[in-house]
Amino acid sequence: MKKQTKAIRIQTKKSQYREHSTPLFLTSSFTFESAEQGKALFEESEEGNIYSRFSNPNVSEFVEKVCMLENAEAGIATATGMAAVFASMAGLLQSGDHLVACRALFGSAHQIISQILVKWGITYTYVDASATEAEWEAAMQPNTKMVYLETPSNPGLELVDLEMLARLKQKYGFILNVDNCFATPILQTPLDLGADLSVHSATKYMDGQGRVLGGVLVGSEELMAPIRFFARHTGPSMSPFNAWTLSKSLETLELRMERHCANALKLAQALEAHPDVQHVKYPFLPSHPQHDLARRQMSAGGAIVTFEIEGGFERVKALFESLKIASLSSNLGDTRTIVTNPYTTTHSKLKPDEKAVLGITEGLIRVSVGLEDGDDLVADFTQALTKSAEAVQSAAH
Numbered sequence: 001m002k003k004q005t006k007a008i009r010i011q012t013k014k015s016q017y018r019e020h021s022t023p024l025f026l027t028s029s030f031t032f033e034s035a036e037q038g039k040a041l042f043e044e045s046e047e048g049n050i051y052s053r054f055s056n057p058n059v060s061e062f063v064e065k066v067c068m069l070e071n072a073e074a075g076i077a078t079a080t081g082m083a084a085v086f087a088s089m090a091g092l093l094q095s096g097d098h099l100v101a102c103r104a105l106f107g108s109a110h111q112i113i114s115q116i117l118v119k120w121g122i123t124y125t126y127v128d129a130s131a132t133e134a135e136w137e138a139a140m141q142p143n144t145k146m147v148y149l150e151t152p153s154n155p156g157l158e159l160v161d162l163e164m165l166a167r168l169k170q171k172y173g174f175i176l177n178v179d180n181c182f183a184t185p186i187l188q189t190p191l192d193l194g195a196d197l198s199v200h201s202a203t204k205y206m207d208g209q210g211r212v213l214g215g216v217l218v219g220s221e222e223l224m225a226p227i228r229f230f231a232r233h234t235g236p237s238m239s240p241f242n243a244w245t246l247s248k249s250l251e252t253l254e255l256r257m258e259r260h261c262a263n264a265l266k267l268a269q270a271l272e273a274h275p276d277v278q279h280v281k282y283p284f285l286p287s288h289p290q291h292d293l294a295r296r297q298m299s300a301g302g303a304i305v306t307f308e309i310e311g312g313f314e315r316v317k318a319l320f321e322s323l324k325i326a327s328l329s330s331n332l333g334d335t336r337t338i339v340t341n342p343y344t345t346t347h348s349k350l351k352p353d354e355k356a357v358l359g360i361t362e363g364l365i366r367v368s369v370g371l372e373d374g375d376d377l378v379a380d381f382t383q384a385l386t387k388s389a390e391a392v393q394s395a396a397h
Contacts, residue, residue: 003069008251010065012057022247025057025240053235058243065250066206066216069185070198075218076231077243081181081201082108083236084215088177088199089113089146090234091227095121097145100136100174102160104129104153104358107347109179113148129158130289136165140172150179151188152294155306155342155366156359157281159290162297166194175223181205181333186257187298196223204333205303207249208256212242256335256371260303263377264369268305270378276385278363280307304332305367309385311392312362316341318388319365325372325380332368337377340366 001009012022030049032038040046049055063075078084089112093099101113103126113124125139129149136147147169151160162178169176177197178190184205190198200206202214215238217227231237261284268282280287283294284301294301309315320328326337330345340346343362347355355361369377 004254006068007065007253010061010068012061022058022061022244024244025052027056027240028052052240053237054232056240056243058240058247059238062202062238062243062247062250063216063218065247066185066200066202067218069250069253070180070189070218071191072198072218072220074221074224074228075216076224076228077202077238077246078215078217078231078236079238079242080213080236081199081203081215082112084199084201084217085109085179086112086116087227087231087234087236088197088217089117089148091230092175092223093117093120093122093145096143097122098141098143099124100139100144100147101126102129102149102151102153102158103127104156104158105148105150106154106179107349109148109150110350129153129156129160133161133164133168137168137171140168140174144172144174146175146177148177148179150182151190151297152182152283152302152304154182155304155346155364157182157283157288157302157304157306159283159293159297161293162190162193162195169194169196182302182304183298184253184257186254187261187300187302191219193297196220201333202246203331205257205260206246206253206333208253208333208335209249210331210334210336212245214238214242214246257300257303259371260369261300263371263374264303264305264367265301266374267367267369267377267381268301268307271305271307271381274382274385276309276389278308278310280305282306303369305369307365307367308361308363309365309388310363311388313341313344314395315388315392316363316365318391319384322384322387322391323380324384325376326367332366334368335371337370337372338368342366 041048059077067075127139149160176195178195180198181201197219199217202216271277272280282305326339329338330340
């Protein structure tokens with residue numbers, strides 16, 4: 001069976017009630033049929049549920065589906081995406097280890113690396129996403145334990161060549177940890193390109209409708225064992241309800257991503273042709289500096305488009321006020337198109353020089369392209385660009 005079929009048909013075992021859809025297992029704990037079974041479950045000589053902090057049928061179903069989509073052996077689900085990112089590092093790194101990370105990271109991932117891990121004696125080196133193989137290799141140290149990156153990155157849509165890093169991994173023996181949130185397993189499977197771990201904010205496209213929080217992390221059984229130990233005893237557990245919601249959402253992920261990507265490409269092309277737009281970034285635009293790499297390791301360009309306009313934050317405010325369809329939010333991955341200004345929201349805590357290095361300017365706009373009619377979105381952004389220009393010009397006079 002193909003993955004789309006499996007995403008729909010993988011379910012928990014039916015109960016005596018013969019339900020067609022997986023029921024909710026809203027329980028904190030599970031009973032044992034005997035003292036011997038309780039002993040076996042805690043010894044892990046028998047598989048089964050003990051306590052929903054450890055495992056739950058709804059959570060297990062969701063994780064099984066993600067493992068299938070990512071071609072992974074094992075995984076865990078967490079309460080949020082950042083909990084999954086943190087578990088991927090805290091479960092495997094220890095004092096004295098060195099982490100190499102792509103400079104283009106989500107703000108909270110940057111804070112974990114630069115503010116939290118350093119308190120445990122874990123050092124780090126940042127490398128530009130556009131770095132050559134030699135530059136990545138130059139960042140390696142004898143104690144380098146992990147390389148962490150996002151591809152495409154948030155919000156700059158920079159890509160990292162995973163096959164190139166997989167070659168370096170063979171030489172230096174580090175763990176290659178990839179945030180695959182923007183691409184989803186539908187567009188990119190990092191483990192097939194040589195990565196060891198793939199992490200997601202399931203809040204985004206896996207839910208896809210702005211309803212629940214969640215994170216998921218998958219990889220080999222060998223690497224997931226210490227991560228599972230860390231999560232079991234620190235408790236970043238996903239709720240059964242959220243897992244149930246996310247598992248159902250995976251049934252439509254492939255269909256949704258097809259529409260997201262088609263709309264995003266159409267909007268990116270229209271914005272690139274608009275005279276008021278300074279530049280547009282979208283992986284499947286030929287103008288993207290890593291277009292060839294995007295075509296090589298992704299099956300489509302994703303749902304995020306970024307573009308820059310002149311006039312700084314005042315022009316951004318006027319544009320947002322002129323949009324009729326798009327929502328104003330820092331989230332992404334919804335059925336509804338969302339816009340945000342990373343300079344003042346998601347990456348506001350970065351220092352000015354850090355923003356400059358990442359290309360995060362006052363006039364940068366990140367668009368999470370939704371499932372509305374593509375022509376309607378193009379028309380909305382076109383009229384908003386016109387109105388915002390008029391508004392800024394009028395205010396200047």
